[in-house]
Amino acid sequence: MKAEELANILAEHSLFADCDEAELADLILRGHFMQYKKGDDLIMQGDPGNSLLILLSGNARTSMIASNGHEVVLDYAEAGQVLGEIALLDGGERTASVTAIEPTSALSITRAAFEEILAKHKNMALRLLKVMAKRIRMANSMIEGDRAYTSGPRLARYLLRLSVVGADEGRLKLDLSQSELGNFAGMSREHINRQLSAWSEGQIVAVESGKVRILDHAMLSHIAEADS
Amino acid sequence: MKAEELANILAEHSLFADCDEAELADLILRGHFMQYKKGDDLIMQGDPGNSLLILLSGNARTSMIASNGHEVVLDYAEAGQVLGEIALLDGGERTASVTAIEPTSALSITRAAFEEILAKHKNMALRLLKVMAKRIRMANSMIEGDRAYTSGPRLARYLLRLSVVGADEGRLKLDLSQSELGNFAGMSREHINRQLSAWSEGQIVAVESGKVRILDHAMLSHIAEADS
DNA sequence: TACTAAATGTGACTATTGTCACAGGCAAGC
């Protein structure tokens, strides 16, 4: 892939949207272009974290396996998203794995390169700080949702989080299987199924050929804030 | 309070331990010294976030109230901890309140001052990035724990999180009431009580005059990783 | 000290959600 193409991809995404050309050039020059097949791990839980990734294309799932074997999905990443910055920054090991859920490409940046870039382009640190602030906000909102609400409102929240903002008629960004939805929303597959059936009954969502579509966005938002 | 004293307090804590004198001086010069009584809010959920706080003394609770009224405690902050950086960085509103649980003092830094300091002392940004990385790690570990484990292991984790590392015989950093422990660990007060009684029976913890003490740290760690 | 409010201990019951079991359906590849 040519540097110019990479630069275009990077520039399209929020974190890099206001990078100047020198910054983009530096990222590309020092980064390694990586490609992954569906199912490959971009980052593996337990590894030392000596690099940072910028997702260029495809989608990936961030998840952790608890010591009792339970899988917890933390997030789904799209192109433009920065991954693996936590371990890079604090020197600890990777606490979660990132797995490609479709063919995916990324720019890999080593710690040394990252530190040079940070030192050279001081806006970069501020941009990263903002990205991380968003992530903390999201994590706190997950904790709040998991704690304060029962399964119904919770599933509603996770569906809304997966819903495409302006796009056509309630389609989700990703077509997850019900088991995957379960790992994401923290409920059993069976319970997901029953909840979706109930909502399907009430015309709140439609389940067609395994894919969920949100029919009544307002209603779902309302459920997401419900008392029980 | 004199600048010198402030400087000493700041320098004792990780984030500022390797600040040079100019950085410390800048923080103190531009910051406002604030004092709070027990129960006062240092930060109020829903407010615009135009300042950052550095806790100088005392302890505070970070918590959010969900739309259904449920209170979720995210963390307890000690002296040295930076608070409110998220809203400051991303310009959003405060997603959680921070409440003094005892008489508390803090250094308040406005956005303008903060930006000047960041611009002037470029190590500051890196230090903050590290602090935030830790916070994300902690948040992810809360999500993992809440999702993957049942109440027993979960309470064990939260007790361990409150336990003082090197200090004398299993005392906790804070003496929380069982209701507060419940809000922190995400369980009902009654359930906390029963679990503590059971562990007290098994010599894993001791409950004396309302205060919890960890007797068998190894056992509690083991429970924290248990299958169920 | 005595009075009051808050925190704790405990039983009985309920609600929510997970688990197990199994049937049917859809899709990919031989």
Added chain:
DNA sequence: GCTTGCCTGTGACAATAGTCACATTTAGTA
């Protein structure tokens, strides 16, 4: 086309944890 494997639908049941109710203890303060 047929077969294999994953995903989906659904019933019955079990387990975990919450709720309610109330007795009891502790702590704070007039």
